[in-house]
Amino acid sequence: MLITLHNITKIYRPGAYQIYALQGISLGVPPGEFLAVMGPSGSGKSTLLHILGCMDQPTAGEYYLAGQMISNLSAKSLAKIRNKKIGMVFQSFFMLPRFTALDNVALPLMYADTNGKSEREMAGAALAKVGLADRAHHLPQQLSGGQQQRVSLARALVNNPELLLADEPTGNLDRETGFQIMKLLIQLNQSQGLSIVMVTHDLEMAAFADRRIVLRDGFIISES
Numbered sequence: 001m002l003i004t005l006h007n008i009t010k011i012y013r014p015g016a017y018q019i020y021a022l023q024g025i026s027l028g029v030p031p032g033e034f035l036a037v038m039g040p041s042g043s044g045k046s047t048l049l050h051i052l053g054c055m056d057q058p059t060a061g062e063y064y065l066a067g068q069m070i071s072n073l074s075a076k077s078l079a080k081i082r083n084k085k086i087g088m089v090f091q092s093f094f095m096l097p098r099f100t101a102l103d104n105v106a107l108p109l110m111y112a113d114t115n116g117k118s119e120r121e122m123a124g125a126a127l128a129k130v131g132l133a134d135r136a137h138h139l140p141q142q143l144s145g146g147q148q149q150r151v152s153l154a155r156a157l158v159n160n161p162e163l164l165l166a167d168e169p170t171g172n173l174d175r176e177t178g179f180q181i182m183k184l185l186i187q188l189n190q191s192q193g194l195s196i197v198m199v200t201h202d203l204e205m206a207a208f209a210d211r212r213i214v215l216r217d218g219f220i221i222s223e224s
């Protein structure tokens with residue numbers, strides 16, 4: 001398994017008013033799977049994605065990523081794993097407005113060991129993967145929403161992560177553009193074997209995934 005979660009619990013504000021955001025999540029994601037995570041607002045989707053993305057630790061339970069125990073690591077080790085193994089895209093594109101597409105994509109390489117490879121070449125290759133090689137020197141404001149999301153996808157992939165985490169990646173896009181982003185995710189999943197966990201409210205988008213889980217009140221209530 002690429003991801004194994006065993007009885008993951010997350011409690012916010014431990015004490016008198018504690019909130020059980022996740023209540024014993026167990027889940028396996030094999031390498032190359034495209035998994036959709038669904039559920040109403042407040043059901044724990046973001047919390048789950050934060051834990052998978054090594055941005056937060058569970059209160060209890062075990063998380064293994066590619067065989068490595070994650071859930072007892074320090075914040076510093078978590079950051080290392082995040083930079084090396086995980087790419088993330090969000091509903092918002094989070095572009096630096098004064099940076100070109102290429103420079104936005106190259107940003108994560110500032111913290112990475114590129115083994116002597118040129119950062120600009122790696123960023124260019126990532127832009128080519130999302131079909132935007134010809135927009136490398138454009139500023140974000142010169143790009144459409146769909147193109148900006150593709151740039152943020154290139155930025156997520158520039159380190160060649162094993163796992164892509166996507167939080168409502170089509171949430172800020174019109175339907176047609178959203179489908180184009182989904183098509184690109186499916187292509188990356190199928191042709192490059194990229195494993196994807198995507199949070200979405202959108203049944204039509206979730207239908208493209210290999211598997212769907214639905215959260216409610218911090219539990220997995222169904223799978224299809």
Ligand code: ADP
Nearest residue numbers: 012013019021040041042043044045046047048
């Ligand atoms: P979703 O992404 O499905 O909307 P979340 O994971 O954001 O769900 O939230 C799950 C529950 O945890 C909700 O009750 C939410 O209010 C609570 N929660 C999320 N983050 C925090 C936090 N940092 N502090 C306290 N409560 C939080």
Ligand code: ADP
Nearest residue numbers: 012019041042043045046047050091167168199
């Ligand atoms: P999403 O729309 O992706 O589900 P949310 O609106 O649930 O995101 O949460 C946005 C951010 O606010 C997250 O980082 C989450 O951890 C935090 N958050 C959510 N609920 C609470 C809360 N009750 N108290 C503090 N922080 C929260």
